[in-house]
Amino acid sequence: MLRLGPIAAAARRLPAGPRPGPLCLAGSRGSFARSWPPAGDRGPLFRQVRAAAAGGERVRVLKTPKGTRDHPPAQTALRDRLLSAVVSCFKRHGAAAIDTPVLELRETLMGKYGEDTKLIYELQDQGGELLALRYDLTVPFARYLAMNKVTNMKRYHVAKVYRRDNPATTRGRYREFYQCDFDIAGQFDPMIPDAECLKIVHEILSDLQLGDFIIKVNDRRILNGVFAVCGVPESKFIPACSTVDKLDKVPWEEVRSEMVGEKGLSPEAADRIGEYVQLHGGLDLVEHLLQDPKLSQNKLAKEGLGDMKLLFEYLTLFGITEKISFDLSLARGLDYYTGVIFEAVLLHQENEHVEEAVSVGSVAGGGRYDGLVGMFDPKGRKVPCVGVSIGIERIFSILEQRLEAEMLYKKDPKLLKQLQYCEDTGIPLAAIVGEQELADGVVKLRDVATREQVDIPREKLIDEIRRRLEP
Amino acid sequence: MLRLGPIAAAARRLPAGPRPGPLCLAGSRGSFARSWPPAGDRGPLFRQVRAAAAGGERVRVLKTPKGTRDHPPAQTALRDRLLSAVVSCFKRHGAAAIDTPVLELRETLMGKYGEDTKLIYELQDQGGELLALRYDLTVPFARYLAMNKVTNMKRYHVAKVYRRDNPATTRGRYREFYQCDFDIAGQFDPMIPDAECLKIVHEILSDLQLGDFIIKVNDRRILNGVFAVCGVPESKFIPACSTVDKLDKVPWEEVRSEMVGEKGLSPEAADRIGEYVQLHGGLDLVEHLLQDPKLSQNKLAKEGLGDMKLLFEYLTLFGITEKISFDLSLARGLDYYTGVIFEAVLLHQENEHVEEAVSVGSVAGGGRYDGLVGMFDPKGRKVPCVGVSIGIERIFSILEQRLEAEMLYKKDPKLLKQLQYCEDTGIPLAAIVGEQELADGVVKLRDVATREQVDIPREKLIDEIRRRLEP
Numbered sequence: 001m002l003r004l005g006p007i008a009a010a011a012r013r014l015p016a017g018p019r020p021g022p023l024c025l026a027g028s029r030g031s032f033a034r035s036w037p038p039a040g041d042r043g044p045l046f047r048q049v050r051a052a053a054a055g056g057e058r059v060r061v062l063k064t065p066k067g068t069r070d071h072p073p074a075q076t077a078l079r080d081r082l083l084s085a086v087v088s089c090f091k092r093h094g095a096a097a098i099d100t101p102v103l104e105l106r107e108t109l110m111g112k113y114g115e116d117t118k119l120i121y122e123l124q125d126q127g128g129e130l131l132a133l134r135y136d137l138t139v140p141f142a143r144y145l146a147m148n149k150v151t152n153m154k155r156y157h158v159a160k161v162y163r164r165d166n167p168a169t170t171r172g173r174y175r176e177f178y179q180c181d182f183d184i185a186g187q188f189d190p191m192i193p194d195a196e197c198l199k200i201v202h203e204i205l206s207d208l209q210l211g212d213f214i215i216k217v218n219d220r221r222i223l224n225g226v227f228a229v230c231g232v233p234e235s236k237f238i239p240a241c242s243t244v245d246k247l248d249k250v251p252w253e254e255v256r257s258e259m260v261g262e263k264g265l266s267p268e269a270a271d272r273i274g275e276y277v278q279l280h281g282g283l284d285l286v287e288h289l290l291q292d293p294k295l296s297q298n299k300l301a302k303e304g305l306g307d308m309k310l311l312f313e314y315l316t317l318f319g320i321t322e323k324i325s326f327d328l329s330l331a332r333g334l335d336y337y338t339g340v341i342f343e344a345v346l347l348h349q350e351n352e353h354v355e356e357a358v359s360v361g362s363v364a365g366g367g368r369y370d371g372l373v374g375m376f377d378p379k380g381r382k383v384p385c386v387g388v389s390i391g392i393e394r395i396f397s398i399l400e401q402r403l404e405a406e407m408l409y410k411k412d413p414k415l416l417k418q419l420q421y422c423e424d425t426g427i428p429l430a431a432i433v434g435e436q437e438l439a440d441g442v443v444k445l446r447d448v449a450t451r452e453q454v455d456i457p458r459e460k461l462i463d464e465i466r467r468r469l470e471p
Numbered sequence: 472m473l474r475l476g477p478i479a480a481a482a483r484r485l486p487a488g489p490r491p492g493p494l495c496l497a498g499s500r501g502s503f504a505r506s507w508p509p510a511g512d513r514g515p516l517f518r519q520v521r522a523a524a525a526g527g528e529r530v531r532v533l534k535t536p537k538g539t540r541d542h543p544p545a546q547t548a549l550r551d552r553l554l555s556a557v558v559s560c561f562k563r564h565g566a567a568a569i570d571t572p573v574l575e576l577r578e579t580l581m582g583k584y585g586e587d588t589k590l591i592y593e594l595q596d597q598g599g600e601l602l603a604l605r606y607d608l609t610v611p612f613a614r615y616l617a618m619n620k621v622t623n624m625k626r627y628h629v630a631k632v633y634r635r636d637n638p639a640t641t642r643g644r645y646r647e648f649y650q651c652d653f654d655i656a657g658q659f660d661p662m663i664p665d666a667e668c669l670k671i672v673h674e675i676l677s678d679l680q681l682g683d684f685i686i687k688v689n690d691r692r693i694l695n696g697v698f699a700v701c702g703v704p705e706s707k708f709i710p711a712c713s714t715v716d717k718l719d720k721v722p723w724e725e726v727r728s729e730m731v732g733e734k735g736l737s738p739e740a741a742d743r744i745g746e747y748v749q750l751h752g753g754l755d756l757v758e759h760l761l762q763d764p765k766l767s768q769n770k771l772a773k774e775g776l777g778d779m780k781l782l783f784e785y786l787t788l789f790g791i792t793e794k795i796s797f798d799l800s801l802a803r804g805l806d807y808y809t810g811v812i813f814e815a816v817l818l819h820q821e822n823e824h825v826e827e828a829v830s831v832g833s834v835a836g837g838g839r840y841d842g843l844v845g846m847f848d849p850k851g852r853k854v855p856c857v858g859v860s861i862g863i864e865r866i867f868s869i870l871e872q873r874l875e876a877e878m879l880y881k882k883d884p885k886l887l888k889q890l891q892y893c894e895d896t897g898i899p900l901a902a903i904v905g906e907q908e909l910a911d912g913v914v915k916l917r918d919v920a921t922r923e924q925v926d927i928p929r930e931k932l933i934d935e936i937r938r939r940l941e942p
Contacts, residue, residue, distance in 0.1 A: 062618050062847055065574045065602050070615050073567035073626065080568070096544035097551070101647050102573060102604075102631060103536045103592075121574075121602075124593040126635060131536050131592075144541050147533050155544065160573060164597060176572050376533055 067167030067175025078403070079178075079396055082208075083158055086180045086390055089204050090156035093196060095182055098155050100140040102162075106130040112139050112372070114335040115242065119163045133162035137181040138336070138369065138387060145185055146376030151383050152186035158392075171361065172397035183387030185373070191307055194340045194368060195314035197388040201344050201364045202320045204390060209426075210363070210398055212347040215323055216280075218330040219308055220337050220367075222289075225301020226328065229294040230272035232265060238335070239263045244277050245331035248345075252278060280327040283312040304339070311340065332367060339368035340386065346398075363391045422448040429465060538638030538646025549874070550649075550867055553679075554629055557651045557861055560675050561627035564667060566653055569626050571611040573633075577601040583610050583843070585806040586713065590634045604633035608652040609807070609840065609858060616656055617847030622854050623657035629863075642832065643868035654858030656844070662778055665811045665839060666785035668859040672815050672835045673791045675861060680897075681834070681869055683818040687751075687798040690779055691808050691838070693760075694748075696772020697799065700765040701743035703736060709806070710734045715748050716802035719816075723749060751798040754783040775810070782811065803838060810839030811857065817869075834862045893919040900936060 064070060071079060087097075109120055109132050121133040134140050137157045145153065158180045167175055182200055184193035198215060205213045223244065227237050243258050252274055259270040276295075279285060286308050295301045308326060315321045332341045344364040366388035373383035415432070422430050432444040432453070443461050446453035447468075456464050535541060542550060558568075580591055580603050592604040605611050608628045616624065629651045638646055653671055655664035669686060676684045694715065698708050714729050723745055730741040747766075750756060757779045766772045779797060786792045803812045815835040837859035844854035886903070893901050903915040903924070914932050917924035918939075927935050 061576060061578065062614070062849065063576065064572050064618075065576055065600055068572035068574055070572070070619070071570035072619070073569055076568040076570050079570075097547040098544055099542035099547050099550075101535050101539035101541070103539055103633075103647060105532060105534065105536055107532065122595040122597065123604075124595045126593065129536055133594075143533070147535075148541075148543070162574075164599075176574060378533065 065175070067165070067169070069169070069174065075400065078400065079392075082392060082396055082399060083178070083180065085208065086204055086392065087156065087158060089200060089207075090180075090182045093154070093182070093200055095154045095156040098141075098144065098157055099159065100134070100137075100144055100157070102133055102160065103131045104134050104140060104143070106132045108132075108143050108376075109135060109139060112334075112336055112375075114238065114333060116163075116333060119165050121162045121164055135163055136161050137179050137389070138183070139372065141181070141183055141185075141387075142369070142372040142383075142385065143376050145373045145383050145385075146378075146381075150185065154182075154184050156180070156182045170397075172391075172394035173361075174393060177393040180390040180392045181387055182390075183385055185383050185385045187384055191310045191314055191340075193386045195311055195318065197366055197386055198311075198315060198324065198342060199318050199320060201342070201366075201388055201390070202318075202323055205344060205363065208395060208399075210346055210395060213323060213344055213363070214325050214347060215342055215344045215364075216325050216327040216330045217308070217311070217340060217342040218327055219304035219340050221300045221304030221339060222308065222328065223331060225295060225298040225304060226273060226276045228300065229298050230276070231269045232273070236263060236265060240265060240273070241331045242333055244273070244329055245333055247277060247329035277329045280325050280329070282321060282324070282326060283309065283316075285326050286312060307340065332365065336369040336372045337367040338370045341365075341367035342388075361391075361394065363394050365389055365391070419446070419448065429468060431461070431465075536646070538636070538640070540640070540645065546871065549870065550863075553863060553867055553870060554649070554651065556679065557675055557863065558627065558629060560671060560678075561651075561653045564625070564653070564671055566625045566627040569612075569615065569628055570630065571605070571608070571615055571628070573605055573631065574602045575605050575611060575614070577603045579603075579614050579847075580606060580610060583805075583807055583846075585709065585804060587634075587804060590636050592633045592635055606634060607632050608650050608860070609654070610843065612652070612654055612656075612858075613840070613843040613854075613856070614847050616844045616854050616856075617849075617852075621656065625653075625655050627651070627653045641868075643862075643865035645864060648864040651861040651863050652858055653861075654856055656854050656856045658855055662781045662785055662811075664857045666782055666789065668837055668857055669782075669786060669795065669813060670789050670791060672813070672837075672859055672861070673789075673794060676815060676834065679866060679870075681817055681866060684794065684815055684834070685796050685818060686794055686813055686815045686835075687796050687801045688779070688782070688811060688813040689798055689801040690775035690811050692771045692775030692810060693779065693799070694802060696766060696769040696775060697744060697747045699771065700769050701747070702740045703744070707734060707736060711736060711744070712802045713804055715744070715800055716804055718748060718800035748800045751796050751800070753792060753795070753797060754780065754787075756797050757783060778811065803836065807840040807843045808838040809841045812836075812838035813859075832862075832865065834865050836860055836862070890917070890919065900939060902932070902936075 103123070106122060107130075110117065113120070113135055116135070120135050123131040123133070137159060141155065141157065144150070158178065160176055161179050162176055165173065165175060167173055182197065184196065186193075198217070201215055220241075223241060224237050227240050228234075232240050240259065240263060243255055243263055246258070247255050256270045256274060259265040259273070260267050265273075279289075281288075286305055289295050290302070290305050290309070295305070312321060312324070312326075315324055330341060330343055332343065342365065343362045345362050366386070368384070368386040370382060370384040373385060374380050377383075419430060421427075428448055430446040430448055432446060434444075437444055437455070440455065442455040442457055444453050445456050445461070445464060445468075574594070577593060578601075581588065584591070584606055587606070591606050594602040594604070608630060612626065612628065615621070629649065631647055632650050633647055636644065636646060638644055653668065655667065657664075669688070672686055691712075694712060695708050698711050699705075703711055711730065711734060714726055714734055717729070718726050727741045727745055730736040730744070731738050736744075750760075752759075757776055760766050761773070761776050761780070766776070783792060783795075783797075786795055801812060801814055803814065813836065814833045816833050837857070839855070839857040841853060841855040844856060845851045848854075890901060892898075899919055901917040901919055903917060905915075908915055908926070911926065913926040913928055915924050916927045916932070916935060916939075
């Protein structure tokens with residue numbers, strides 16, 4: 001199991017109620033005497049600064065750029081623990097870390113992200129090279145592989161990326177945010193690296209105990225096959241693809257009308273697409289579509305479905321098919337995917353104990369991109385790749401809110417509800433201090449699972465909790 | 472003692488010669504079968520990518536931006552270990568980590584760096600706010616303090632900063648580089664936080680075993696006092712200051728001619744300045760200057776010298792004055808310093824065992840900046856601060872080159888020179904394998920310090936090395 005380290009562990013393992021928690025890390029250090037600086041004139045530089053502070057040079061707007069934020073110490077500590085939990089999973093799967101610059105040549109990034117290219121931050125032309133901020137860690141990885149002629153690598157990379165997107169900070173969507181990427185480059189037996197990526201997503205989401213989740217999988221070749229057999233001209237595959245991708249947010253009727261209206265597909269083609277992309281299931285659906293009279297005649301779709309079947313075999317061996325949904329509506333926006341694509345979503349996003357529900361979208365995503373490295377190689381040599389990105393900011397939002405909820409739970413003081421909360425969230429012990437306990441100098445310690453409770457003398461409380469929590 | 476973890480420890484503790492070292496972490500994973508992807512047409516997306524790779528969209532320039540670099544796995548691992556050694560020192564001194572965005576509003580950064588403002592990377596105006604990349608971690612820290620009304624904080628921050636400087640990558644000077652900052656904000660008894668910053672520099676440089684070093688200290692108030700008593704008009708203090716700062720690179724004659732020529736100081740003023748700024752020493756020099764008939768009459772200089780005396784008292788208590796040099800030529804370029812300034816330099820930068828000597832400049836620097844937070848506070852409220860930045864990239868260059876030297880040492884096969892190298896650098900054991908040892912199935916293990924050597928059967932070698940290296 002992934003371990004979140006002392007802070008998060010404490011949050012999961014100590015009883016609810018006022019206690020030193022992660023937010024206390026930022027506590028003040030007021031114990032020093034305060035006589036510095038001595039009063040009096042501090043010289044011309046000082047006077048300059050004072051003049052600046054008093055008027056013209058004063059900074060007028062005191063904020064971080066739109067869609068970015070500071071992390072105070074408690075958040076930084078929580079995030080570092082979360083990141084190290086993810087990284088330890090990547091390492092367990094044999095990946096090594098690399099680092100690449102935040103800045104890339106503009107031309108390195110252009111033509112890789114489809115419609116999202118407009119979201120790239122470009123640097124001003126100050127002479128010299130034209131630069132941009134990286135949009136993801138995948139394109140820099142492909143550039144790295146081609147530049148260093150690496151044909152074979154399992155790497156992870158945890159770093160910030162930049163997107164001039166519309167920020168939705170309560171849902172964990174920022175313009176500057178961390179990505180945690182794991183990728184496998186190289187030619188291997190079909191679907192083994194792809195299955196490992198899904199296994200990693202499953203491990204991380206299970207072990208972080210974020211609640212129930214599902215991992216949707218699809219294949220760009222299947223989607224393209226669907227478009228072909230539904231009579232979509234090849235030139236409209238990509239627009240059709242990006243429209244289908246909206247099916248997780250809007251109903252089919254809206255998607256259909258965008259296809260017919262904006263994207264210029266025929267109503268018949270759209271209706272035929274609708275029959276396919278609303279399907280989702282497991283291996284049975286794969287088998288069913290392999291027998292589909294139209295789809296089975298399409299070379300692309302057949303290839304994709306054959307690989308999907310193989311993928312499900314590996315996922316069965318890994319014992320994780322229960323969380324996998326073959327979902328024909330999954331399309332993913334980026335241009336560079338060429339095969340399997342996947343996306344993990346949390347199922348129960350609302351938490352009844354939290355006043356404002358955290359609404360998060362996908363918490364991980366990825367796929368196969370066999371052509372990207374070849375775009376960088378001077379001779380066009382290809383290095384097939386598959387990878388996954390963990391949506392650490394959204395996970396962070398959930399954990400943060402959950403911790404906050406446990407900290408603030410005293411808003412509702414009813415004992416029974418507090419104990420119910422402990423049962424729901426797996427908190428093992430509750431310490432209860434009422435008037436009687438105060439008078440007796442004891443604390444009532446309750447085993448949440450068995451509901452047994454005993455009075456413990458206060459001076460023995462810590463030892464008793466330690467003893468009970470020993471593995 | 473700071474510990475660099477397994478990799479660097481191995482480099483320091485294992486005998487020289489060919490062996491699995493840090494660079495082997497990047498080793499290939501060639502053991503998988505290679506039949507993916509299957510040959511054949513992969514569909515329209517694939518054909519698109521192939522077309523792109525074959526012609527128009529191919530990336531023409533395959534490089535990272537000027538002055539930036541990728542870190543392959545071995546370097547990333549070494550750097551992570553180095554950073555965690557520095558961070559553990561910061562934590563030991565009670566600092567908490569924060570994180571701030573790489574992007575700041577342009578106006579946040581403007582007017583803080585003097586002449587160096589031209590080195591700030593600005594983002595293109597793509598609509599919305601005008602942004603820039605952070606130039607250091609100090610100004611964002613001051614912005615953070617003012618924005619969150621924090622008046623009291625001990626924080627560290629390890630992150631990348633950006634400067635459109637002339638890169639000198641062999642000396643570890645890049646346009647994108649890590650800074651490791653430790654700062655103390657708040658009003659405390661004079662010189663205690665300042666002394667702690669120097670103690671931290673001393674701890675880190677000692678424990679990383681980079682070779683002999685010296686920490687130069689000065690005070691902006693003393694420098695300004697010197698300028699005043701030498702007859703420099705107040706308007707020319709800052710230009711004079713930045714000229715004096717060059718004394719560590721060029722002789723006094725050149726500095727003098729720049730003062731008189733470019734900066735328009737009178738020859739007499741320049742000569743008088745020269746008498747002061749070429750002085751360096753310890754507490755004795757402080758005492759001497761406190762008696763200086765002119766300087767002791769200057770309020771600013773007297774204040775600075777009084778504090779410098781107090782600082783030396785604390786440094787004596789810390790037992791580190793041996794490495795401290797009160798050096799009146801130290802000026803430091805940045806505008807925002809208001810009091811004590813300091814800079815650590817390595818003394819023996821050339822390594823006779825390395826073919827290309829690593830020439831590094833300062834490896835740490837910092838000072839007091841009592842006016843910076845007030846420039847951000849809407850009411851101009853001041854929060855006095857002092858901090859230090861560890862020049863991790865330069866230290867990294869040294870460690871990297873040293874490791875490389877140990878890896879590549881076989882370039883010069885003379886045994887005696889190899890053993891001398893072991894003695895010089897504190898490598899405790901040398902394993903010697905000649906023709907006789909090969910024939911006998913043994914390895915000659917030499918204790919470098921005592922020069923005793925014994926034959927060890929190969930199968931017992933690892934156990935024997937482990938036994939001898941046990942603490």
